[in-house]
Amino acid sequence: MLSLTKMLTGDPYFGDELRYTEGARDQRNGVSEGRGPVVVWNCTRTCNLRCAHCYSSSENRTYSHELTTEEAMDFIDQLGEFQTPVLLFSGGEPLAREDILVLAAHARKRGIRPTLSTNGTLITPELAEKIREVGVGYVGISLDGLRETNDAFRGVPGAFDRALAGIRNCRAAGQRVGLRFTINRHNLGEAGAILDLMEEEGIDRVCFYHLVYSGRGSAMVQEDLSHEETRRVMDQIIDRVEAFHRKGLKKEVLMVDNHADGVYLYLKYREKDPERAEWMLRLLRINGGNRSGIAFGNVDSEGRVHPDQFTQHHTLGNVRERSFREIWTEPADPLLWGLKDRKKLLGGRCQSCAWLDLCNGNFRARGEAVTGDFWGYDPACYLTDEECGLTGAEPGSEGFGQGSAGQRAEERPAAQAEERPAKQRAEQRPAEVER
Ligand code: SF4
Numbered sequence: 168m169l170s171l172t173k174m175l176t177g178d179p180y181f182g183d184e185l186r187y188t189e190g191a192r193d194q195r196n197g198v199s200e201g202r203g204p205v206v207v208w209n210c211t212r213t214c215n216l217r218c219a220h221c222y223s224s225s226e227n228r229t230y231s232h233e234l235t236t237e238e239a240m241d242f243i244d245q246l247g248e249f250q251t252p253v254l255l256f257s258g259g260e261p262l263a264r265e266d267i268l269v270l271a272a273h274a275r276k277r278g279i280r281p282t283l284s285t286n287g288t289l290i291t292p293e294l295a296e297k298i299r300e301v302g303v304g305y306v307g308i309s310l311d312g313l314r315e316t317n318d319a320f321r322g323v324p325g326a327f328d329r330a331l332a333g334i335r336n337c338r339a340a341g342q343r344v345g346l347r348f349t350i351n352r353h354n355l356g357e358a359g360a361i362l363d364l365m366e367e368e369g370i371d372r373v374c375f376y377h378l379v380y381s382g383r384g385s386a387m388v389q390e391d392l393s394h395e396e397t398r399r400v401m402d403q404i405i406d407r408v409e410a411f412h413r414k415g416l417k418k419e420v421l422m423v424d425n426h427a428d429g430v431y432l433y434l435k436y437r438e439k440d441p442e443r444a445e446w447m448l449r450l451l452r453i454n455g456g457n458r459s460g461i462a463f464g465n466v467d468s469e470g471r472v473h474p475d476q477f478t479q480h481h482t483l484g485n486v487r488e489r490s491f492r493e494i495w496t497e498p499a500d501p502l503l504w505g506l507k508d509r510k511k512l513l514g515g516r517c518q519s520c521a522w523l524d525l526c527n528g529n530f531r532a533r534g535e536a537v538t539g540d541f542w543g544y545d546p547a548c549y550l551t552d553e554e555c556g557l558t559g560a561e562p563g564s565e566g567f568g569q570g571s572a573g574q575r576a577e578e579r580p581a582a583q584a585e586e587r588p589a590k591q592r593a594e595q596r597p598a599e600v601e602r
Pocket residue numbers: 214215216217218220221222223224225258259260285286
């Protein structure tokens with residue numbers, strides 16, 4: 168997660184301490200010394216919408232075997248004992264769980280900041296009040312475009328208006344709330360309109376998500392932007408953050424799920440404002456790029472632990488059988504060992520990239536979805552070879568060296584065969600990983 172606002176303006180925002188704490192990048196098991204990871208819990212698969220990009224392939228029905236209230240309380244106790252700073256209740260639709268407020272209150276009691284990732288359509292004025300009263304730190308509401316685009320994408324007419332009502336109800340209740348917008352080739356032209364909506368509605372925060380191909384979303388490989396489109400939308404969003412700042416508006420804009428964004432921003436500013444660029448570089452180094460399996464983890468509705476919510480086809484254990492801390496710090500699975508110190512395992516051009524320390528090889532779910540190799544290159548990296556400091560074609564390079572328009576994912580060549588089989592690389596447990 169890259170805070171463009173923080174990078175471009177230097178203004179302090181809530182949550183910065185999780186992203187930019189000195190020493191964070193050297194951790195193996197959490198956000199900082201003595202603390203566990205931020206955990207996304209898909210507390211239910213039930214959902215009243217049916218979005219095309221849904222990684223949990225949720226439907227409007229009851230799913231069996233989900234954690235009961237008692238089991239969920241025990242799981243939250245485990246996280247409290249591990250000093251987890253934030254528990255993000257996601258879904259499905261988390262508000263479809265009848266005990267959601269009880270569980271959020273329990274997290275707060277255990278010293279964990281509960282946050283909600285919701286489609287917002289169920290948030291009435293009364294519910295917004297209750298959400299604030301139990302101490303939910305933040306509510307992120309998804310909108311994937313303006314009315315027509317959003318409703319087509321979300322599969323339910325009226326979803327836009329109901330989500331907007333949910334946002335207004337949160338604001339009226341004094342509940343901290345913001346937007347979530349997943350960028351794809353269908354809504355690319357509406358990123359600017361979402362920023363306009365922020366201004367019109369007095370919304371203070373927006374997270375722009377890049378697509379991660381997983382679950383039902385794996386068919387979305389073909390819905391992703393070309394590299395050229397990604398660069399254009401980045402430029403557009405950066406310009407708007409600068410404009411907000413000039414106008415004196417306190418609007419927080421974050422980019423999520425593509426760690427090439429930070430490098431892109433730095434390179435853009437290296438010419439324009441070298442002093443600001445140096446400061447950005449320092450923050451990016453502190454953050455260290457992708458930290459799935461380290462400072463960020465996922466638990467699904469049945470208690471299975473995963474490196475992140477896009478990698479649910481790899482299970483590391485179950486909180487019904489072992490504590491979350493034990494699963495996270497004494498992994499039985501070589502894949503988790505690999506993630507904790509992944510640099511030498513990465514395939515493609517990441518190995519030779521000048522920015523590996525800032526990016527950490529980006530998202531494994533996308534790399535695996537396209538190359539079939541968990542450690543394969545992430546096709547959503549939109550930087551040119553030249554920008555990555557790669558001179559001449561490296562084995563495994565995508566050959567984007569001319570700074571030309573990127574290809575859509577399905578047109579991109581698979582990474583060349585690695586010297587060692589993926590499984591063998593995964594099983595090289597790095598000796599320096601903390602136990
Ligand atoms: S609202 Fe969220 S959980 Fe529901 S279908 Fe859409 S992406 Fe999936």
